[in-house]
């Protein structure tokens with residue numbers, strides 16, 4: 569199959585979908601892989617290393633889309649790419665169609681096949697731990713006094729307390745945040761509705777300055793918290809919040825909210841997604857850091873994990889085509905978003921209240 573890897577164009581995004589070793593595995597199976605010039609350079613993979621792996625290097629994204637059937641990417645489709653899409657394309661990337669109606673409209677209009685990579689990770693997305701680790705690290709930096717933070721040191725010294733952090737949601741991202749904060753020496757409360765998640769964190773960080781609590785403890789913790797890290801996967805249909813605008817008034821003026829989930833109007837009412845180019849804004853006097861592509865800041869590591877997760881699916885799609893690959897691999901089928909103008913992804917159908925064909929029914933034809 570003709571496989572294309574365009575360069576990511578989101579601001580400050582240095583990841584690439586497949587690294588040279590992944591490309592070489594595809595070339596050895598007889599596929600033709602085309603890579604856009606400089607696509608991997610920020611991930612430590614220059615054009616020469618892709619050429620040595622057997623890829624063809626093309627000058628522009630337009631050339632990649634013109635010559636490829638399967639397009640493998642990292643970030644969601646951006647509006648300036650829309651004109652490059654053709655009905656014959658299989659687009660395998662993080663799509664996030666439920667949150668973006670104009671994007672869904674466009675994919676359906678073009679009639680291409682889209683597979684949402686974010687839904688295909690059987691063992692969790694490799695990006696999630698990185699987002700937690702790096703997001704919490706950035707939160708600690710924003711707690712330094714010159715950045716407007718409380719200036720509490722991240723480890724206790726001379727009888728002064730360490731920075732106090734609250735991590736909301738102890739899943740893959742929350743556990744990543746805990747790894748950074750606990751290893752630095754912060755004083756951390758971990759909140760989750762799931763008692764199992766709290767127990768795991770209690771065991772992981774036994775003997776250190778960690779306490780777990782039910783999410784009901786949040787209002788009490790607000791007043792003396794330097795850093796809030798939100799890692800709750802917020803259901804798209806919910807219109808309530810864990811931290812609403814009124815609660816910001818209970819926080820210290822030096823506190824910072826790092827919303828890694830960054831669902832606009834989600835668990836944190838005042839969240840709006842930001843980029844690495846302009847990552848922090850202030851709302852009612854409280855700084856918010858809501859970058860929606862945090863792992864893009866550690867591209868070499870993130871690309872290694874992402875490429876390894878996608879490679880088996882890319883091989884299968886290359887061998888038998890997208891629809892048959894989804895029939896054979898239930899985890900790939902979970903991401904099947906649309907085919908020839910037909911919406912398949914249930915979540916998008918439900919959130920946008922538009923007709924969809926359930927994936928099992930679609931694949932049984």
Ligand SMILES: NC(=O)c1ccc[n+]([C@@H]2O[C@H](COP(=O)([O-])OP(=O)(O)OC[C@H]3O[C@@H](n4cnc5c(N)ncnc54)[C@H](O)[C@@H]3O)[C@@H](O)[C@H]2O)c1
Nearest residue numbers: 699737738739740741760761762800801828829860861862
């Ligand atoms: N900003 C980024 O770059 C970036 C990167 C990766 C993931 N994310 C986002 O991070 C979020 C978390 O992802 P994850 O993989 O850790 O999810 P997850 O499902 O593994 O974990 C979510 C945790 O939140 C808990 N939770 C759910 N509802 C809760 C509530 N009301 N109160 C308290 N806890 C609650 C769950 O029990 C679970 O432990 C997702 O929204 C994901 O899209 C962002």
